Amino acid sequence: MIGELLVLYNTLFNYFLLKFTQEITGLYVKRSRLLLSAFCSGLIASIFYQTLIGALLSFIVLIGLAFSFRLQALLKQGTVLFITTFFLGGVLTSLLPFLLNQSEVTFFILCTAIAFLGLTAIHSKWRAMTLSKIQHSFVVDCDLELFKKTYSLKGFIDTGNECTEPMSGKPVHFLSYSAVSTYLPEDFHKALLEWDEKNPYQLKMFPAYVYPKVRVLTLSTVQQERSTVLAFRFDKLKLTGTTTKEMFEQYIVFTKQDARYPQDAQMILHVLAL
Structure with missing residues (x-):
């Protein structure tokens, strides 16, 4: 036994x-x-x-x-x-x-x-x-030019991010609001806080130089929830690190829920950034 x-x-x-x-x-x-x-x-x-x-x-x-x-x-x-x-x-x-x-x-x-x-x-x-x-292999350094200002950020290329602006088909990236809030132009920052998601097409609070570069988008989250957001067209986004690339006149969306960003990133980049 x-x-x-x-x-x-x-x-x-x-x-x-x-x-x-x-x-x-x-x-x-x-x-x-x-x-x-x-x-x-x-x-x-x-x-x-x-x-x-x-x-x-x-x-x-x-x-x-x-x-x-x-x-x-x-x-x-x-x-x-x-x-x-x-x-x-x-x-x-x-x-x-x-x-x-x-x-x-x-x-x-x-x-x-x-x-x-x-x-x-x-x-x-x-x-x-x-x-x-x-x-970590998808982490890159980013230099974002938006409204004549340049922001140095840490980006993460998300292979699951395939969001695009419907009219132009251009990629949409996501930017942590808290990472840049203190550096945004004062008039733009104030307008951004005043904007109401329940009345998304009311954009009179934004300064004139923003109008040609703003789009109202409806996005679906991972939890299948739909939300209305503002997307802003940037001038240039330069990536360095695991990949080196320059992208022009694509869109960014400000997010406040940046705690879920992988690798402590400040930007979630579109899959086409690869």
């Missing part, structure tokens, strides 16, 4: 480790192959219990059957698996005095839960770091 339980424990933990390694390294492997590898490795580890030869053979079989016996797989997947095994082993060892006081069923459930939650937490952190790294 003890031998069967040892094989079961080893197989389950091996499967968790293989699944985690697969997710981290981005290699697709069928679940049946992972289970077979986990079982064979667990069986070897149980037969050659607490021996160096058994540990090495079990580790090689675990990687080889699941991924490949080639040197590249042993180095890439093997490294991730090796580090993860040490982490999980360290966590369980530190909790061993508590775990040994439990019944066999409780011991099994607690060890399984600790392994699952620990690997899930690492995977979530890894995904967040990977996402942040990908997003």
